[in-house]
Amino acid sequence: MKFLNKTAFVLAGCTLGMAHAWADVHVTDPWARATVPGQPASGVFMQLKSDTDVRLLAAESQAAQNVEIHEMAMQNDVMRMRQIQDLALPAGETVTLAPGGYHIMLLGLAQQLKEGEHISVTLVFEQDGKRETQTLSVPVRALTHGGHGSAPAVQGHGHAHGAH
């Protein structure tokens, strides 16, 4: 009896979940970092919050040849970035993509990203094996740094780590 009750409860939960067809992922304050001429890569940042458990699987943009999801992590006392397969968005939690942390990496930029312009970035989410996309108009902003201009580009494997 106890078992049956529990089953009924779980089923009810599923039905409720299906009622609001798909995850509502709220995107707050998206921005892409402005680049200097010839700079091959840049990052896109934002805050993501989903009502249900969702994963960010990928991102796409006309602005770059390749778009990857990256994280920054300490490795032998050096901050390095690496590609991750996906980024979990636990229900109700705000996940921040910011310089020095998770970011969407634009590799092979089609052109310079200038402050004030917008680029189109499509996010691909997955929930229960289903995919949904959300396309954002992302403003380009310069990083307000204390120093002069952008950090020098350090050659990593393929792209400039200094661009972060």
Ligand SMILES: [Cu+2]
């Ligand atoms: Cu990166």
